[in-house]
Amino acid sequence: MSGATETPESGRFRGVVDLAGVRTGRGPTIYVYEAPVRVWHWVNALCVAVLIVTGFLIGSPPPTVTGEASAHFQFGYIRFIHFAAGEVLTVFFLMRIYWAFVGNRHARQIFYLPIWSGTWWKGVIWEAKWYLFLTPEPKKYVAHNPLAHISMFFTVTLGTIGMIISGFALYSEGAGRDSWQAKLFGWVFTIFPNAQDVHTWHHLGMWVIVTFTILHVYAAVREEIMSRQTMIATMISGERQFRDDRDD
């Protein structure tokens, strides 16, 4: 979805965006999210969806099945899918961390918050006003807007790390005291000697991620329509097209 070769059409974005790719606004296009970032995003989103559904069912299992026990493995499969998705999520998250080192600078964004930057804080306030309908127009951002950045840092970056640690710690309970999961993550039980607490925190972590996902998907769709730049398309193609070429 490259618009770079077309003549940039200046002026404010008007009208509706056609998701099929026909854009009414023509602004400069920047390559933001490299392929590994995009692949991670969608694989992660899929894993998270699977983990939320199966995780919820682990906490509240579906109605009991009848018949010979050996004829079923229902709860076993639910748990298996959860663990498999958790392991895929972990591998891709490690890949994503690696890419933060070797990728472009936008690949590093979700791993820290530039709290020392005055401009960034101004952006936080500006975006907050935009969502509160207090300002008619958002700013333009090459990568994430500051509010999105904050929510991603806390709920996805830190949240995923927390879910991976608590998840593998819980996994080590079944895998056994001499498993590599226990060696790497057993320290969790020094902090929470009763594994039930780890279950509770892991479960609360799910709700944090559910809440993030609601906000995130809404904001992505809304910004795709309302902001001065492409959104969902950017996470698919990697390119950000701005709908106007004013500086601010």
Place this chain on the structure above:
Amino acid sequence: MAQATETFYEVIRRQGITRRSFNRFCSLTAASLGLAPAVAPQIAHALETRPRLPIIWMHGLECTCCSESFIRSAHPLAKDVVLSMISLDYDDTIMAAAGHQAEAILDEIRTKYKGGYVLAVEGNPPLNEDGMYCIDGGRPFVEKLKAMAADAQVVVAWGSCASWGCVQAAKPNPTNAVPIDKVIRDKPVIKVPGCPPIAEVMTGVITFITTFGRLPELDRQGRPKMFYSQRIHDKCYRRGHFDAGQFVEEWDDDGARRGYCLYKMGCRGPTTYNACSTVRWNDGVSFPIQSGHGCIGCSEDGFWDNGPFYDRLSNIRQFSIDANADLVGGTVAGVVGAAVVAHAAVTAVTRLTKKR
């Protein structure tokens, strides 16, 4: 008082126990500790030659269920032998001595076997009001505990009280009862949690220490690995129903009659480390799950505060109302979801009115 040089073997022979029973005891002990049969003669040899370890058994804030469990050890010899050894020394519940005489025994052992006795503690010390909530022999239990621990070789924490705090340390813990390792910091403390612990586990631990003169291998939480390295769930005979997805949904439903898994009824087997599903209780007769009731996690830290016992999800203690993770998280997600819908509506209205 027994002589310092007397061996375990001499003591039990004096109690009228035959050589044959002694040999049986050694092989059963080896088996219950998960050791090879070849170790039995080693145990016998150690018990014949090593001077026996004196054991002091003290009681703080507790209900005596640990002692009650202990005297019901399925293996009578273990019970008789270990009990008679303990009562030779000091146990406020079962010894013959009383009053000043009893207190004198404590002092005597402390000086005579300095650094060479086992201190077994049932219950725990309350710290509020300088320990006044548990007075034992005219002074706060916490002082007695610290004094006796100072010269012990090893300290055994009997039960969930001594190991984790148990009911007296449950919220709001008015007496500030604490597990003994919060006040004994310079000695190895071996935790044998459970409310009460399984009798065979208790005699097994004591026998191991007296036989080998050292602690068994402990896990991260200070529990002997041989009894606490797997969960109830890992060896539960209902596990097949768990994996199949066959659960008891109500106490009187068909699943309950068929012996389905008690997970949905709040069974804490998946988070409880203990030997109930292998050793069982009362001479291996049964254990809670076998009797149709979920595990309540009595050997785990803070199990009283991790209720309700009949719900799979624990309440979150930080909230004063009864709320589990689904209630808290679901409410937050619901409110945010509603806010998103409202926000979308306002956005749409604003756009439409602007266009006009």
